[in-house]
Structure formats: structure tokens, C-alpha cells
Amino acid sequence: xxxxxxxxxxxxxxxxxxxxxxxxxxxxxxxxxxxxxxxxxxxxxxxxxxxxxxxxxxxxxxxxxxxxxxxxxxxxxxxxxxxxxxxxxxxxxxxxxxxxxxxxxxxxxxxxxxxxxxxxxxxxxxxxxxxxxxxxxxxxxxxxxxxxxxxxxxxxxxxxxxxxxxxxxxxxxxxxxxxxxxxxxxxxxxxxxxxxxxxxxxxxxxxxxxxxxxxxxxxxxxxxxxxxxxxxxxxxxxxxxxxxxxxxxxxxxxxxxxxxxxxxxxxxxxxxxxxxxxxxxxxxxxxxxxxxxxxxxxxxxxxxxxxxxxxxxxxxxxxxxxxxxxxxxxxxxxxxxxxxxxxxxxxxxxxxxxxxxxxxxxxxxxxxxxxxxxxxxxxxxxxxxxxxxxxxxxxxxxxxxxxxxxxxxxxxxxxxxxxxxxxxxxxxxxxxxxxxxxxxxxxxxxxxxxxxxxxxxxxxxxxxxxxxxxxxxxxxxxxxxxxxxxxxxxxxxxxxxxxxxxxxxxxxxxxxxxxxxxxxxxxxxxxxxxxxxxxxxxxxxxxxxxxxxxxxxxxxxxxxxxxxxxxxxxxxxxxxxxxxxxxxxxxxxxxxxxxxxxxxxxxxxxxxxxxxxxxxxxxxxxxxxxxxxxxxxxxxxxxxxxxxxxxxxxxxxxxxxxxxxxxxxxxxxxxxxxxxxxxxxxxxxxxxxxxxxxxxxxxxxxxxxxxxxxxxxxxxxxxxxxxxxxxxxxxxxxxxxxxxxxxxxxxxxxxxxxxxxxxxxxxxxxxxxxxxxxxxxxx
Amino acid sequence: xxxxxxxxxxxxxxxxxxxxxxxxxxxxxxxxxxxxxxxxxxxxxxxxxxxxxxxxxxxxxxxxxxxxxxxxxxxxxxxxxxxxxxxxxxxxxxxxxxxxxxxxxxxxxxxxxxxxxxxxxx
Numbered sequence: 001x002x003x004x005x006x007x008x009x010x011x012x013x014x015x016x017x018x019x020x021x022x023x024x025x026x027x028x029x030x031x032x033x034x035x036x037x038x039x040x041x042x043x044x045x046x047x048x049x050x051x052x053x054x055x056x057x058x059x060x061x062x063x064x065x066x067x068x069x070x071x072x073x074x075x076x077x078x079x080x081x082x083x084x085x086x087x088x089x090x091x092x093x094x095x096x097x098x099x100x101x102x103x104x105x106x107x108x109x110x111x112x113x114x115x116x117x118x119x120x121x122x123x124x125x126x127x128x129x130x131x132x133x134x135x136x137x138x139x140x141x142x143x144x145x146x147x148x149x150x151x152x153x154x155x156x157x158x159x160x161x162x163x164x165x166x167x168x169x170x171x172x173x174x175x176x177x178x179x180x181x182x183x184x185x186x187x188x189x190x191x192x193x194x195x196x197x198x199x200x201x202x203x204x205x206x207x208x209x210x211x212x213x214x215x216x217x218x219x220x221x222x223x224x225x226x227x228x229x230x231x232x233x234x235x236x237x238x239x240x241x242x243x244x245x246x247x248x249x250x251x252x253x254x255x256x257x258x259x260x261x262x263x264x265x266x267x268x269x270x271x272x273x274x275x276x277x278x279x280x281x282x283x284x285x286x287x288x289x290x291x292x293x294x295x296x297x298x299x300x301x302x303x304x305x306x307x308x309x310x311x312x313x314x315x316x317x318x319x320x321x322x323x324x325x326x327x328x329x330x331x332x333x334x335x336x337x338x339x340x341x342x343x344x345x346x347x348x349x350x351x352x353x354x355x356x357x358x359x360x361x362x363x364x365x366x367x368x369x370x371x372x373x374x375x376x377x378x379x380x381x382x383x384x385x386x387x388x389x390x391x392x393x394x395x396x397x398x399x400x401x402x403x404x405x406x407x408x409x410x411x412x413x414x415x416x417x418x419x420x421x422x423x424x425x426x427x428x429x430x431x432x433x434x435x436x437x438x439x440x441x442x443x444x445x446x447x448x449x450x451x452x453x454x455x456x457x458x459x460x461x462x463x464x465x466x467x468x469x470x471x472x473x474x475x476x477x478x479x480x481x482x483x484x485x486x487x488x489x490x491x492x493x494x495x496x497x498x499x500x501x502x503x504x505x506x507x508x509x510x511x512x513x514x515x516x517x518x519x520x521x522x523x524x525x526x527x528x529x530x531x532x533x534x535x536x537x538x539x540x541x542x543x544x545x546x547x548x549x550x551x552x553x554x555x556x557x558x559x560x561x562x563x564x565x566x567x568x569x570x571x572x573x574x575x576x577x578x579x580x581x582x583x584x585x586x587x588x589x590x591x592x593x594x595x596x597x598x599x600x601x602x603x604x605x606x607x608x609x610x611x612x613x614x615x616x617x618x619x620x621x622x623x624x625x626x627x628x629x630x631x632x633x634x635x636x637x638x639x640x641x642x643x644x645x646x647x648x649x650x651x652x653x654x655x656x657x658x659x660x661x662x663x664x665x666x667x668x669x670x671x672x673x674x675x676x677x678x679x680x681x682x683x684x685x686x687x688x689x690x691x692x693x694x695x696x697x698x699x700x701x702x703x704x705x706x707x708x709x710x711x712x713x714x715x716x717x718x719x720x721x722x723x724x725x726x727x728x729x730x731x732x733x734x735x736x737x738x739x740x741x742x743x744x745x746x747x748x749x750x751x752x753x754x755x756x757x758x759x760x761x762x763x764x765x766x767x768x769x770x771x772x773x774x775x776x777x778x779x
Numbered sequence: 780x781x782x783x784x785x786x787x788x789x790x791x792x793x794x795x796x797x798x799x800x801x802x803x804x805x806x807x808x809x810x811x812x813x814x815x816x817x818x819x820x821x822x823x824x825x826x827x828x829x830x831x832x833x834x835x836x837x838x839x840x841x842x843x844x845x846x847x848x849x850x851x852x853x854x855x856x857x858x859x860x861x862x863x864x865x866x867x868x869x870x871x872x873x874x875x876x877x878x879x880x881x882x883x884x885x886x887x888x889x890x891x892x893x894x895x896x897x898x899x900x901x
Binding site: 005009012013045046049050052053054055056057058061162163164166167169170173174199223228 | 854858861897
């Protein structure tokens with residue numbers, strides 16, 4: 001196979017293995033709930049089986065070897081020789097983690113086993129009859145000599161042989177590849193056949209073959225038919241019998257060589273050639289291990305492995321001075337082990353299981369493997385950008401048609417302009433379709449992210465001895481790949497926080513008269529062009545006062561800031577960097593890192609977080625995200641002679657409000673609209689533009705739906721709707737929170753896009769002067 | 780004319796590996812991801828060889844094998860099962876159902892070619 005092929009194959013396998021591991025994880029959790037479900041056992045087995053088979057074929061031999069052991073355990077469960085205890089499932093889940101690690105290691109056959117690998121295999125060992133059997137079998141079979149010999153082969157095919165798709169003639173032809181031969185055909189059966197059936201085989205053959213190939217090669221020709229045909233292979237001349245050496249003698253020979261090599265290696269090491277000595281010792285120790293394994297000598301294998309470990313430790317420099325005497329001792333121990341008789345390893349009985357602590361409910365998964373191809377997301381991004389730019393560029397055609405019409409008065413020019421406009425409309429429609437299609441390619445169900453959480457909750461519950469149910473809904477809700485990729489971490493933090501700090505301990509829940517099983521709801525749904533993801537727990541809830549006190553103690557906020565905070569703002573303190581409410585730091589959370597990641601990630605996605613909570617009842621995190629990020633619609637507005645774009649996703653209404661309707665309450669201008677009252681913000685002030693004289697009696701207002709609450713944004717004029725490709729700002733500009741990015745317009749002009757989501761919360765209160773014109777208070 | 784091989788495996792990696800090897804050796808390769816799909820494809824066009832995995836969703840390799848042997852055009856066609864060491868009992872089951880041979884995973888491309896040439900010899 002060519003190198004490029006292998007790389008391609010391995011890249012493909014990595015994707016496949018990711019999917020398999022995810023499925024494996026989900027299946028294992030289901031199995032924990034229903035340990036006797038044969039279908040789930042089968043699903044686990046099949047995933048492992050594919051992981052092993054395809055892995056080995058794609059060159060991930062180490063991964064394949066590792067999975068082989070775990071698969072063997074599940075084979076025994078499948079054959080009802082073992083039960084899927086929680087311990088076993090625990091170990092298998094760890095095995096999945098280990099597989100992911102091995103997958104990243106790639107195909108390297110690095111000898112040092114990962115600590116997780118050792119741990120998992122140690123946990124699996126009691127469930128396996130004999131670990132090294134498969135390896136030793138393969139190795140003994142490998143030895144073969146090439147001495148010329150004559151074989152007499154009797155081949156009497158089964159009469160039905162044609163029905164297995166086998167042609168006996170092809171087997172005979174294959175024999176000719178091995179050497180010179182003489183064939184005799186026995187046609188007696190054919191002549192005696194009555195009635196004669198043309199679909200049956202009546203012939204028999206006798207072959208004398210002179211070959212230098214080992215007997216194995218001769219047998220291999222008949223490997224597919226030896227069970228149901230009569231194949232007799234006789235070695236005719238017992239030529240030079242150098243191979244009569246017994247198995248034990250071979251073992252002695254091989255180990256003797258290995259020990260001499262080790263002795264030589266130590267001499268090299270002592271004479272100052274340390275690296276060379278270690279390399280020789282490494283090879284010798286490996287030879288020793290394989291010899292012991294092949295001989296089925298478990299004790300010696302372990303002793304030999306200890307030698308290898310010591311050599312490795314010295315090679316990576318983890319051992320200090322006294323290495324030489326230590327390794328000499330180990331080599332002596334190995335020599336003793338090799339000389340002692342083989343002892344079968346004790347098989348301990350599997351430990352009995354405890355009750356399942358975590359309960360997880362997942363919606364029944366339909367095993368629908370849609371026909372799909374995998375595409376590098378970079379290519380997809382490029383396609384998306386191009387589609388976006390096409391969408392924007394199409395605006396030029398009608399504009400050009402308008403110009404042609406204006407400039408030329410002639411009829412022919414007018415009809416040309418009309419044609420151009422028609423063509424433009426067509427391009428426009430196609431561009432729309434293209435954009436929608438490309439967008440839909442990028443959309444992925446949130447299941448991709450959600451499916452990791454049952455395992456997370458289960459592990460936390462088991463670790464903390466809590467009862468937690470995770471209810472997942474809306475997994476099919478689709479989000480842009482960029483969002484999917486980025487939302488995993490923040491959600492993990494929120495869910496971990498809910499399971500760790502939200503849900504109370506069993507005793508606490510019992511004391512409060514709450515149901516013994518804590519519940520976390522994870523849901524996703526669409527709202528307009530946005531997607532909302534909610535994490536709700538029925539735990540202890542957040543205490544706004546306590547949060548404020550804590551923030552003061554930690555010096556994160558000033559007294560004044562705390563005093564001005566409403567309840568929701570107080571809840572958001574938990575998203576601040578360096579904040580933690582618990583006194584006891586656990587493994588999982590409580591170090592005050594993590595929740596600020598939530599805020600940063602969500603903001604980077606142009607999303608918004610709301611937190612609702614009630615002491616004793618629970619907490620609800622609500623994250624609202626744009627479903628797609630690359631092309632968006634916006635409203636062009638004029639403000640103080642400038643043009644900016646407001647993202648349409650945050651605009652609820654565009655209205656005219658009479659200037660006289662604006663009132664000031666505690667320095668905050670407000671205006672009524674359709675029965676509700678909104679705080680008002682002048683865009684010109686928010687963006688620090690100089691305000692133009694306001695002559696008209698009516699204000700153009702966009703009612704903005706921000707996560708922190710709705711507000712009215714006053715602009716000079718609305719100029720119209722546009723489709724824009726928003727590019728994030730770079731460098732110094734990226735620090736300006738008032739803008740989310742820059743948009744490229746149809747005519748190539750660049751316009752800034754306003755961060756309407758955060759604009760209001762960035763402002764200081766605005767007072768209203770006597771003539772109802774706002775004045776910015778100094779910051 | 781190039782011999783046509785139907786490769787049946789639920790693992791895309793395996794199909795890719797087999798396809799790469801066989802295409803390079805001059806065979807024409809068609810893929811199917813499970814037994815049911817394979818049976819449909821095999822009924823629609825004729826193949827010189829079918830290489831099938833055993834453990835697959837929807838329809839296993841053994842079921843596929845029985846289905847194919849039931850079709851007149853596949854009565855004598857070589858059908859090779861792809862197995863793993865842990866499935867020795869499957870070999871016998873496959874053999875009884877009419878398999879021509881088997882290849883044990885993991886295999887090197889050369890081993891695969893050896894088996895394919897072996898059963899497609901004449």
C-alpha cells in the first residue's frame with residue numbers, strides 16, 4: 001500500500017472510531033441499566049469488533065490488541081459466561097477512554113504501556129481465562145523451515161463442492177505454484193454415476209508434489225475445503241530432520257540467547273556506551289518476553305517484562321544511580337523464573353457488583369446510519385464563505401441594471417436593463433438556494449454534543465454517591481458546526497456544576513423531603529433563527545445574597561456594584577472568573593475555574609446566557625445561540641451620518657415612537673409601545689457619535705430583544721434589510737465591545753455590525769434633558 | 780473484462796481498505812454497507828465475487844450468504860467471509876451456509892489479494 005493511502009485510511013478510521021466509541025459509550029450506559037439485554041450486549045460487541053478489525057487493518061495494531069482483550073470479555077458476556085456488572089462496565093468505559101488515547105497515539109508501537117491501559121487490562125484480567133493465548137498461538141505458528149520435500153496429496157472433494165463456489169481445478173492449479181508435480185485423476189466415480197448430476201463433483205485426484213515450501217503452504221491451498229472434503233497430505237521423504245528439536249529445547253535456546261544478549265548489553269553499558277547498551281538490552285528483553293509468551297510461561301513473562309520496564313525507565317531517564325545492580329537482580333530473577341516449571345495463572349472469580357447508582361434515561365436511538373460522506377470542515381467553511389459572498393455580490397446586478405436604464409434613454413437599452421434584471425433575479429434565487437443548501441450541510445444535530453453527557457452525569461453520580469437522572473430532549477435540534485464544536489465545553493461545565501453543586505446528597509434530599517432521585521433536564525429547541533439550550537436541575541438553587549457576599553469577600557465586586565444588582569445579575573456572579581461558592585474543593589468542580597469559560601464561550605458565539613434560580617427548588621441555565629454564524633440578515637441604519645448594521649436576529653420590531661412619549665424615570669429614558677414600557681437608548685450616544693439635531697417629532701426605534709431584557713434603540717433612519725457576511729474584528733478593534741464585527745456589503749463597502757445584544761448593558765444611565773433630548777452622563 | 784467484486788462491510792475503513800487494494804489490482808469494486816443492501820445490489824447486477832463481513836446490522840453476512848445461494852445466478856459464485864479469530868465457530872456456520880472461504884481480520888493487502896486470486900482463479 002502506498003503511504004498516502006495509509007494516511008487516508010487512518011484518517012478515515014479515526015473518524016469511524018470516534019463514532020464507534022461514542023456509540024459504545026451510549027450502549028454501555030444502556031447496558032448498565034439493563035445488564036441482560038442481549039441486543040445491547042450485541043451492540044457493544046459489534047462496535048468493539050469493528051474497532052478491532054478495522055483498527056488492525058488501518059495499522060492501529062496496538063489499539064486492536066488492546067480492544068481484543070475487552071472484546072473477549074464481551075464475547076463471554078454474549079455467551080452468558082459472564083455478567084455485565086457495574087464494575088465491568090466501569091472498566092469498559094475506561095477502556096473506551098483508553099482507546100481514544102491510543103487512537104491519538106496513532107500506530108506507534110511504543111512499548112511503554114499507558115497507565116490507563118495497564119489499569120484497564122488489570123481490571124479485565126479476572127474476567128478472562130487466559131490473556132496471552134492468542135499471541136502465543138500466533139507466534140508458534142510463525143516458525144517454519146524451508147527444506148525440499150515430497151508430498152503425496154490425496155484430494156477427494158465433497159460431491160457438493162460446487163455449491164460453495166469452489167472450483168477443485170483452481171485448487172490443483174494453485175498447487176502448481178508451489179513446485180513440480182504429478183497429477184493422477186480418478187474418474188471411476190464419474191463413470192459409475194447414475195443418474196448423472198452435472199452440478200456434482202465425481203472426480204478424485206492424487207498429486208505428488210516436490211516443493212521447498214513448508215507443509216503449511218501445501219495445507220493452505222486446501223484451507224477452505226479441508227473440513228468438508230477428504231484431503232490427505234503425507235510427507236514422503238523424511239529429509240534432513242533438523243526440526244525434530246523439541247519445544248522445550250527451543251525455549252531454552254531462545255532464552256539462553258536473550259540472556260547472553262542482556263549480559264553483553266550490560267557490558268556495553270558499563271564500558272561507557274550507555275545508550276547503545278540500553279538499546280541492546282531493550283531488544284534482548286523484548287526477545288525474552290516473546291520467547292516466554294510463546295512458551296506459555298506466565299511467570300517468566302512477568303519477570304522478563306520487569307527487566308524491560310527497568311530498561312525503559314533508564315532509557316527515559318527516570319531512574320538514578322543504582323540502576324545497574326537493580327537490573328542485574330531483575331535479570332537473575334528472570335533467569336530463575338525461566339528455569340522454574342510453567343505455572344498456570346490463578347483465575348480469580350469476578351467481584352460481585354453493587355447497585356447501580358446513576359440512572360440515565362436516553363431516548364431510544366434509531367440506528368439510522370444515513371448515507372453520508374465526510375468532508376474536511378475547512379473546505380465547507382470555504383464553500384460557505386463563497387456562497388455568502390455570492391449572495392452579497394448579487395446585489396450589484398440590479399443596481400447596474402438601474403444605472404443602464406437611467407443613463408440610456410433608448411428602448412433597446414431599456415429592454416437590456418430588463419433582461420439584466422431578470423438574469424439578476426435568477427442568480428439571486430440560485431444564490432439563495434445555494435446558501436440554504438450549504439447552510440444545511442453545516443447544520444448538525446445537537447445530539448453530537450448531548451450524547452457525551454449521560455456518561456458525565458453517571459460518573460459524577462457514582463463518584464459522589466448521588467442519584468441523578470439526566471433527561472435529554474430536543475437532540476435533533478440543529479446548530480451550525482462551529483457552534484456545535486464550541487458549545488461542548490461550556491455545557492460540560494454547567495452540567496458538571498449542576499450534578500456536583502446543584503443536586504444535593506442523598507441525605508440532604510431526604511431531609512428536605514425531595515424525591516430521592518435528583519433530576520437534570522437538558523433540552524434544546526429553536527426560537528426564531530436562534531437555538532435555545534437549557535440545563536435545569538432540581539437541586540438546591542442559587543442564593544443571590546450569599547453570592548453577593550461571597551463576591552464582596554473575594555474582592556470581585558465593589559459594595560456599590562453589589563447593591564445595584566438585581567437577582568439575575570447576582571446569579572451571574574457565578575460566571576465570573578475566580579469565583580466559587582463551595583468551601584470544599586472537589587475533583588470535579590469548585591476551584592473557581594470553569595464557569596467563566598461558560599460566559600466566554602457563549603459570548604464568543606454571539607450567544608446570551610440567562611440564569612433563573614430559586615433556593616431549594618433548582619436552577620435553570622438558558623443559553624440562546626444563533627443557529628448559524630456565517631451569513632446573517634441585518635438592518636442597515638443611518639446614525640449621525642454614518643451607516644451601521646443591526647443584526648436582525650435581535651430585532652423584535654421596528655417602530656416609530658413619538659418623541660413626546662419618551663419619559664424619564666430615575667434618569668433612564670423610557671417609552672411605551674404596545675402596552676409595554678421599554679428603556680430607550682440612543683445609538684449615536686452608545687457609539688459615541690456626535691448627535692445630529694433632531695427635528696422630526698417621531699423617533700425611529702428598533703425594539704431589541706437582548707438576553708438582559710428588551711430595550712428600544714433609537715436610530716436616525718432605517719435604510720433597509722441586507723444579507724451580510726460578518727467577519728470578526730481583529731487586533732485592537734476586537735477589544736471594542738460595541739461591535740460584533742464588520743460586514744462586507746454588495747458594493748464592496750465595509751460596514752460595522754453593532755453588538756445589539758450587549759449594547760444596552762454597556763451603557764451608563766442616561767438622563768433626559770428638558771427638551772426631551774438625552775444627554776450622556778460622563779463615564 | 781475486469782472482474783466485479785461486491786464488498787460488504789459496515790465499517791467504512793474496511794471497505795476503503797478492500798476497495799483500494801482490489802481496485803489497484805484491476806478489479807472493479809462495488810460497496811454495500813450491510814447484508815440487506817448487498818442483497819439488493821447483487822440482485823440488480825451480477826458479481827464475480829462477494830466479500831462479506833459477518834457481524835453487521837440489518838442482515839448478517841451469514842444471512843446474506845444464504846440469501847445469495849438461493850439466487851440462481853449465485854449458486855456457484857465464490858463468496859468469501861471476512862471474520863476474526865474469535866469467530867472460529869462462524870467459519871463452520873459459514874461453510875455450511877455455502878461460503879467458499881474466509882479471510883481473517885486483520886489482514887494485509889497481500890493476504891487479501893491472495894485469497895481473491897485463489898477463489899477467482901480459473
